[in-house]
Amino acid sequence: MDSSSSPAPPQAPARSRGSSNASQRWSILRRALLARSSSRAPEGTSRDQDIKDGTINISRKASRGFNLIECHSLPISRLMKSLENSSNGNENDLGCQKDVCVFYKLPCGGSSKLNLVYRREDSLELNDIEASNRYNIDTTGLVCCWPSEEVLAYYCINHSDMFRAKKVLELGSGYGLAGFVIAACTNADEVVISDGNPQVVGYIQKNISINAETFGETKVKSMILHWDKEQASEMLNTFDIIVASDCTFFKQFHQSLAQTVKSLLKHSATSQAVFLSPKRGDSLDKFLGIIKENGLNCELIDNYDPTVCNLHKKYEAGDDRTWPNYDKEHCYPLLVRISSFC
Incomplete structure (x- = not known):
C-alpha cells in the first residue's frame, strides 16, 4: 500500500445508503407534487432549490461523457435562422423553451455535422413520468445523451465499413446520436432509429428533418418500438446490424x-448486434446469460478502442479529474457482439 495515499473515506452500509436515497426520492416527489398543486410559492423559492439539490444528491446520471466527438450548444434561434435560409424550411416547432440544440462536428472526413435538438436536462416534468407509466417505458432517453451512446457513436465512426x-x-436509442452518426458517416443503405418513448421518437423525427441533407442516399426513419410487443412481420429477420x-x-x-x-436480426453469417453497456453490478452478466439461453452467441470485449480505454484508465486512476464522479461500473461501457451463427 502506498503510504502517501490517503485512506478512502468511510462509507455507510449499503442498506442505510439505499434507505437514505429512497427517502430522498420520496421527499423530492412529495415536494414536486405540492409545488405543482400550489400556486402560493413562486418559482425560485427555497422549496425549488431543495428539490434541485436533492435531485443532484441522489442522481446516478453521469455529469459528462468521454468527449470523443466535438460538440457545443447552439441557440435554437440560430438554428431556426439557418433553416429559414435553407430549402428545407423545417424551422417549425423548434422554439420550445424546454429545448436546446447541440452541434456535433463529426470526425469522419469532409464537413459532416449534426444539429440535434434535445430537451434541457433540467426540464423533466411530472407529466413525463406519467407518460412513462402509461406506456410502461422509462424516461432515461429523454434526460440526456448518455456516455455509452457517445462511445457507441465514436465506435461506429471508426468502424464505418461494417x-x-x-x-x-438502433434499439432504445434515446436521442439517437449513434444512429444519426451511422446515417451521416457510413454509407449505410437504411438506418432505423427506435425507442419505446413516443416523446423521444418525436425528437428523433424532428432531428431527421433538420439533418436531411447530411444523410446523402441513406434512408433514415424513426420508429416507436417496444421490446415486449410482437414485432411487425415485415421487420422480422431483416436487419444486417443492430446497435x-x-x-x-x-x-x-x-x-x-x-x-x-x-427476431429482428437477419439470418446471415455477417449479421450482428453491437451493444455497448456498463456492467452496472450483475446486470450485464445476467443479460449475457439470457442471450445464450435464447440460442444466440455473444462475445464480451473490454478493450475495444485504445482512445476510450486510455481515457477510462485516466478517469479511474484519478489522473484526469475532469470527471470527478467517474465510476467504472456505471460509466465505462463494455462491447458485446451478438450473432446467431457460431
Whole structure:
C-alpha cells in the first residue's frame, strides 16, 4: 500500500445508503407534487432549490461523457435562422423553451455535422413520468445523451465499413446520436432509429428533418418500438446490424430485449448486434446469460478502442479529474457482439 495515499473515506452500509436515497426520492416527489398543486410559492423559492439539490444528491446520471466527438450548444434561434435560409424550411416547432440544440462536428472526413435538438436536462416534468407509466417505458432517453451512446457513436465512426450498404437498427436509442452518426458517416443503405418513448421518437423525427441533407442516399426513419410487443412481420429477420447502448440495466427487460434482437436480426453469417453497456453490478452478466439461453452467441470485449480505454484508465486512476464522479461500473461501457451463427 502506498503510504502517501490517503485512506478512502468511510462509507455507510449499503442498506442505510439505499434507505437514505429512497427517502430522498420520496421527499423530492412529495415536494414536486405540492409545488405543482400550489400556486402560493413562486418559482425560485427555497422549496425549488431543495428539490434541485436533492435531485443532484441522489442522481446516478453521469455529469459528462468521454468527449470523443466535438460538440457545443447552439441557440435554437440560430438554428431556426439557418433553416429559414435553407430549402428545407423545417424551422417549425423548434422554439420550445424546454429545448436546446447541440452541434456535433463529426470526425469522419469532409464537413459532416449534426444539429440535434434535445430537451434541457433540467426540464423533466411530472407529466413525463406519467407518460412513462402509461406506456410502461422509462424516461432515461429523454434526460440526456448518455456516455455509452457517445462511445457507441465514436465506435461506429471508426468502424464505418461494417455498415456500408447495410440495413441498420438502433434499439432504445434515446436521442439517437449513434444512429444519426451511422446515417451521416457510413454509407449505410437504411438506418432505423427506435425507442419505446413516443416523446423521444418525436425528437428523433424532428432531428431527421433538420439533418436531411447530411444523410446523402441513406434512408433514415424513426420508429416507436417496444421490446415486449410482437414485432411487425415485415421487420422480422431483416436487419444486417443492430446497435444499442446502455440498454441492459433494467433486468425486467432482458428477456424481451434478447428476443427482439433474435427476431429482428437477419439470418446471415455477417449479421450482428453491437451493444455497448456498463456492467452496472450483475446486470450485464445476467443479460449475457439470457442471450445464450435464447440460442444466440455473444462475445464480451473490454478493450475495444485504445482512445476510450486510455481515457477510462485516466478517469479511474484519478489522473484526469475532469470527471470527478467517474465510476467504472456505471460509466465505462463494455462491447458485446451478438450473432446467431457460431
